[in-house]
Amino acid sequence: MREAPSFSAHAATVLSERYLHHDEAGRPMEDAEGMLRRVALAVAQPARGFGEESAFWETRFFERLRKLEFLPNSPTLMNAGLPGGQLAACFVLPIADDLDSIFTALNRTARIHQTGGGTGFSFSALRPSSDRVRSTGGVTSGPLSFMDLFDHTTAVIRRGGRRRGANMAVLRIDHPDIEEFVAAKRMPGRLENFNLSVGVTEPFFAALEAGEPFALRNPRTGHIARTLDPAALFDAIMDAAWASGDPGLLFVDEINRANPTPALGAIEATNPCGEQPLLPYESCTLGSLNLSAFVAGGGVAWERLREAIFDAVVFLDNVIEANCYPFPEIEAATRRTRKIGLGIMGLAELFARIGIAYDSEPGLALGARIAEFLTAGARAASVELGKRRGSFPAFHDSVWPDRGFQTLRNATVSCIAPTGTISLIAGTSSGIEPFFALALARRVLDGRRLIEVNPLVAAELARLGAAGEAALEHIRERGTIKDIATLPEPLRRRFPIALEIAPAFHVRMQAAFQAHMDAGVSKTVNLPTNATPGQVKEVFLLARKLRLKGITVYRYGSRPGQTLSLVHEDAREDCRECAV
Numbered sequence: 001m002r003e004a005p006s007f008s009a010h011a012a013t014v015l016s017e018r019y020l021h022h023d024e025a026g027r028p029m030e031d032a033e034g035m036l037r038r039v040a041l042a043v044a045q046p047a048r049g050f051g052e053e054s055a056f057w058e059t060r061f062f063e064r065l066r067k068l069e070f071l072p073n074s075p076t077l078m079n080a081g082l083p084g085g086q087l088a089a090c091f092v093l094p095i096a097d098d099l100d101s102i103f104t105a106l107n108r109t110a111r112i113h114q115t116g117g118g119t120g121f122s123f124s125a126l127r128p129s130s131d132r133v134r135s136t137g138g139v140t141s142g143p144l145s146f147m148d149l150f151d152h153t154t155a156v157i158r159r160g161g162r163r164r165g166a167n168m169a170v171l172r173i174d175h176p177d178i179e180e181f182v183a184a185k186r187m188p189g190r191l192e193n194f195n196l197s198v199g200v201t202e203p204f205f206a207a208l209e210a211g212e213p214f215a216l217r218n219p220r221t222g223h224i225a226r227t228l229d230p231a232a233l234f235d236a237i238m239d240a241a242w243a244s245g246d247p248g249l250l251f252v253d254e255i256n257r258a259n260p261t262p263a264l265g266a267i268e269a270t271n272p273c274g275e276q277p278l279l280p281y282e283s284c285t286l287g288s289l290n291l292s293a294f295v296a297g298g299g300v301a302w303e304r305l306r307e308a309i310f311d312a313v314v315f316l317d318n319v320i321e322a323n324c325y326p327f328p329e330i331e332a333a334t335r336r337t338r339k340i341g342l343g344i345m346g347l348a349e350l351f352a353r354i355g356i357a358y359d360s361e362p363g364l365a366l367g368a369r370i371a372e373f374l375t376a377g378a379r380a381a382s383v384e385l386g387k388r389r390g391s392f393p394a395f396h397d398s399v400w401p402d403r404g405f406q407t408l409r410n411a412t413v414s415c416i417a418p419t420g421t422i423s424l425i426a427g428t429s430s431g432i433e434p435f436f437a438l439a440l441a442r443r444v445l446d447g448r449r450l451i452e453v454n455p456l457v458a459a460e461l462a463r464l465g466a467a468g469e470a471a472l473e474h475i476r477e478r479g480t481i482k483d484i485a486t487l488p489e490p491l492r493r494r495f496p497i498a499l500e501i502a503p504a505f506h507v508r509m510q511a512a513f514q515a516h517m518d519a520g521v522s523k524t525v526n527l528p529t530n531a532t533p534g535q536v537k538e539v540f541l542l543a544r545k546l547r548l549k550g551i552t553v554y555r556y557g558s559r560p561g562q563t564l565s566l567v568h569e570d571a572r573e574d575c576r577e578c579a580v
Helices: 009-019 032-050 054-066 074-079 099-114 143-158 178-186 202-210 230-244 252-257 302-322 328-337 347-354 361-389 420-426 455-462 466-478 489-493 503-514 533-545 567-579
Strands: 070-072 090-092 118-122 167-172 194-200 214-217 224-228 248-251 283-290 340-345 439-443 449-453 524-527 550-555 564-566
Touching (some): 009 032, 032 054, 032 302, 054 070, 054 302, 070 074, 070 302, 070 420, 099 143, 143 178, 143 194, 178 194, 202 230, 230 533, 230 550, 248 252, 283 328, 283 420, 302 340, 302 361, 340 361, 347 361, 347 455, 439 466, 449 455, 449 466, 455 466, 503 524, 503 533, 503 550, 524 533
Parallel strands (some): 090 118, 118 167, 283 340, 524 550
Antiparallel strands (some): 070 283
């Protein structure tokens, strides 16, 4: 008898509350397996339009989903097969320097967030604060005031949603309001529904290295508004990131060096977690393979993984056909390039299962090999789909013909997403992150706290009898086994947690994947509470040296109400909140 999909108690709760289809009275109309069947059926249907058997793909898709070998982004799980089902996770909306454009983008943001999607924007075209408005003779309030408006709208929509609304705001480093932008989230409660990224450029780094003044330009006129000391600005960015985790850096020149369709324009913004750079109005559907499902003995089941990669690419390409797009401009831009983002989750679990330390040279080498294998396999699948279904319409305006490709279905095929909730559903570690902790408190959408103990380490300790039970109690309190001297060193080495890994190693693991990804890599460089702004600077400069497309740091405890916490630290936070 075929086994039903297996979910943890926490995963079952999240599925029931946020993913299963409910009737108007709030009663679930399907179970978790029914959800997966609904998704597989809906996403298989477009195959008919290409002369393929949809039943064949429905069976293959369902088996991948049932075995938790692959999961698509949350909107696909939530909405596939439902009337008006919007299936993409990532959108970038343009904002021009006029009120019509700003408020059109605001309206569309609200509509996208209703469906579970996230939005990214570049506010760099907006004239700075105190600039003149010719039509009224007054002065402008600047991009930050409009970001506040988008943030408030997201908060209102979020109250009735099944998924936390998310935004990315990008401001170029040469914008006259850059200093206000950098400091924005040092004010408690401001821009809580935004991630912030400074769009850093090579001219800025040239000025920084030369010790020369850096020019800020009014985007309305192109004229120099003023100059400043680039070192002082870089220090302000580091201090702000140290204080709150924002802003991150977006290396816009590196992103555009990798832009597959430069003839269509420059890329200025990304999705909310930074892994998918997109042109205006583009959307992207993401999905992740669960590496922990492809363990074979002491390594990776490469051939099984190759087959899963092919199925996942077909799945994501079908989603572009099955999607009900919220606006015509989004459908046109998405279909023009057909970008998909296939990534992975469960890297830390894979390492632990096969006995490789995350923070080791063998770990870096295997990570790079997986990334290269993933993109090569996904691109081979896209070539095959291009032969059968046709290349993406902008293919001949892309870089791919000059690189020897005669067909390609998708302008991009790979990226690394954070996989926060889908990795919880799959019962594995998030994206390419290390284990955050071996016992942790997770705050979910409604503010409840879920306590999780890593099941893999719990199973390992269960084999050790009384010593293992004592170690498990220590884990529940401290979240780590590094300092338990009674445990074998090889066992402790297999389970490093994020705060025990040197910041430079976080960056190097991100770089190992970025070197082989079409798009970007979502990865957080976790810093301990006692980290210094100087360590943030080292991370930022190493990220540039290793040619990352973006970088984010987070110093533990620097923001109240963080999603993941050590159990004992979260309990202290609850006590502080109760005392207020």
